[in-house]
Amino acid sequence: MKKIVFIKAPSLLRDGIVGVMQQELADFEIKTFGPNEEKAIFNDGKIADLAIIDLDTKIDRQATIDYYKRHNKKVVVWTSSLNNPSLVDLFKQGLHGYFFNGMEKDELIAAVKTILSDKIYINDELSPVLLGDYVKMNEKEPNRPVGVFTNREWEVMELLMEGYSNEKIGNHLFITDKTVKNYISSILKKLEVRDRTNVVLTALRNKWFYV
Structure with missing residues (x-):
């Protein structure tokens, strides 16, 4: 049986989250650890396939992250604050997920399944924060793959980088809203x-653009 570890101080919220995961992810063992339990984590027998680490829980966070990464396991961090000073540094580490308090049950389960299928999940509330800082550390020379996107798809993607709405993209490229949606759907599909x-x-992560 696969295993998920949730590192968070004991609370009704933790109990509720664990209950949801146990109900919806029946094929997984869900195990919890609280503050200052690093030794127990590192000596827990079978290493978890996914570790969800609450940033407000008092543990040696970096040692814990490094432990799971060293064993090629997936790591998610969970924050209750958009202003957490650790977020940008954690984003630079390329973890598998970034969760934010207030996630609904369906979003939580979808996020966990997304990560377990080898994709990255970033909660929408955190995206503007992480994106704003990630732009600052991206290299200036774009490195774009050949033969993946059409020229028009690159144009649409460039306007998405600038925060254009569908309407503004259509006006800029002199195409209809429906055509814009078709291009965006194609881009989403290709990028999965x-x-x-x-x-x-x-x-940005693949250095296709510099903003």
């Missing part, structure tokens, strides 16, 4: 991502 925010993040 769920929304425009993740299009932008994927493009």
